Amino acid sequence: MTPSDPTGLLTELDETVQLVDQTGRRHPNPDYDPWVADVDAAALARLYRDMVIVRRLDAEGVALQRQGQLGLWPPLSGQEAAQIGSARALRADDFVFSSYREMAVAWTRGVPSAGLVSEWRGTAASGWNPYEHNMAVPQIIIGAQSLHAAGYAMGLGWDGSDAATISYFGDGATSEGDVSEALVFASSFRAPVVFFCQNNQWAISEPVGLQSHQPLARRADGFAMPGIRVDGNDVLAVLAVTRVALERARKGEGPSFIEAVTYRMGPHTTADDPTRYRTDEELAAWRERDPIARVLALLDGLGVDVAGLEREVAAEAADAAAELRAACIGLADPPPLSVFDHVYAEPNSHVDGQRERYARYLAMFDESGTEASGRVEGGAR
Numbered sequence: 001m002t003p004s005d006p007t008g009l010l011t012e013l014d015e016t017v018q019l020v021d022q023t024g025r026r027h028p029n030p031d032y033d034p035w036v037a038d039v040d041a042a043a044l045a046r047l048y049r050d051m052v053i054v055r056r057l058d059a060e061g062v063a064l065q066r067q068g069q070l071g072l073w074p075p076l077s078g079q080e081a082a083q084i085g086s087a088r089a090l091r092a093d094d095f096v097f098s099s100y101r102e103m104a105v106a107w108t109r110g111v112p113s114a115g116l117v118s119e120w121r122g123t124a125a126s127g128w129n130p131y132e133h134n135m136a137v138p139q140i141i142i143g144a145q146s147l148h149a150a151g152y153a154m155g156l157g158w159d160g161s162d163a164a165t166i167s168y169f170g171d172g173a174t175s176e177g178d179v180s181e182a183l184v185f186a187s188s189f190r191a192p193v194v195f196f197c198q199n200n201q202w203a204i205s206e207p208v209g210l211q212s213h214q215p216l217a218r219r220a221d222g223f224a225m226p227g228i229r230v231d232g233n234d235v236l237a238v239l240a241v242t243r244v245a246l247e248r249a250r251k252g253e254g255p256s257f258i259e260a261v262t263y264r265m266g267p268h269t270t271a272d273d274p275t276r277y278r279t280d281e282e283l284a285a286w287r288e289r290d291p292i293a294r295v296l297a298l299l300d301g302l303g304v305d306v307a308g309l310e311r312e313v314a315a316e317a318a319d320a321a322a323e324l325r326a327a328c329i330g331l332a333d334p335p336p337l338s339v340f341d342h343v344y345a346e347p348n349s350h351v352d353g354q355r356e357r358y359a360r361y362l363a364m365f366d367e368s369g370t371e372a373s374g375r376v377e378g379g380a381r
Contacts, residue, residue: 024297081291085238172203232260
């Protein structure tokens with residue numbers, strides 16, 4: 001029992017799907033082992049590589065924000081297994097609807113470095129073309145992406161496609177009306193969607209135990225869909241349960257709800273100070289459940305040269321971080337009036353009027369940024 005879990009229910013893992021424990025020991029599971037039978041040592045090493053690289057990219061994102069190169073950054077450290085395990089279960093034609101924290105998912109979908117940071121640097125309204133990566137741009141409005149995923153999935157069903165959608169959101173979003181509405185629609189129309197909740201224990205500064213006195217996966221019962229609770233720091237288990245949920249969706253059996261029990265090791269965003277609401281003891285306890293360390297321990301037990309693997313992947317991660325930094329700093333500021341270019345697909349007189357007024361405002365300034373028509377020292381005109 002911790003301050004973030006006053007009921008003692010939400011960090012218990014004994015009722016949770018777990019294939020690899022925090023020591024790296026593999027636990028046989030007749031229900032889920034067949035779903036990861038293809039994951040040999042080489043495949044595990046690739047999952048390890050994924051997680052190490054995205055953790056390094058995340059650290060670089062934090063550093064760039066602290067250095068004034070980004071306006072904000074939402075860290076994902078600690079949640080690598082939840083994001084990589086689920087994302088690697090997807091097919092290329094599945095469509096992703098994420099919140100603002102799923103940088104790792106975007107990375108697996110092939111989003112380039114500049115796309116990962118352009119929104120946070122303020123040089124673009126969105127980081128990438130959704131149809132190039134089958135992933136919508138990050139949703140800032142809490143839980144809204146769940147409705148988008150349900151609607152898109154309904155369309156897939158009507159089109160006769162066996163593709164699926166997945167919606168990522170946090171534990172706090174489960175208290176939003178949008179998520180409940182999405183669950184209703186998905187259940188009613190048996191939409192091929194996976195609702196993937198990353199229970200990272202904190203909705204900004206509010207503990208998950210405050211909004212739910214039972215595991216979040218049980219909320220699925222009220223919507224007539226299966227709720228699966230998985231150790232979100234076990235990449236193999238996450239891969240397995242996501243594959244199960246996706247298979248149900250493809251077979252026309254409707255939506256599933258996955259609760260991945262994990263932990264946000266850093267702040268909610270770089271504008272947050274988590275020391276104000278959680279303890280060092282809690283942080284240390286979750287550090288023992290590190291998702292990357294347990295995969296490395298499992299690989300060591302399988303006889304893999306983990307020292308060599310660590311060196312190789314660390315070098316690759318460093319290169320990826322350098323590429324992210326160069327891409328970020330190399331982003332050019334867009335022309336000021338371009339902010340109006342893609343508000344609507346078709347011309348819109350209201351937006352045109354805003355553009356004209358803003359153009360007149362900009363015309364008041366000379367090239368140095370001072371007002372061309374005069375100014376008052378020490379105050380406004």
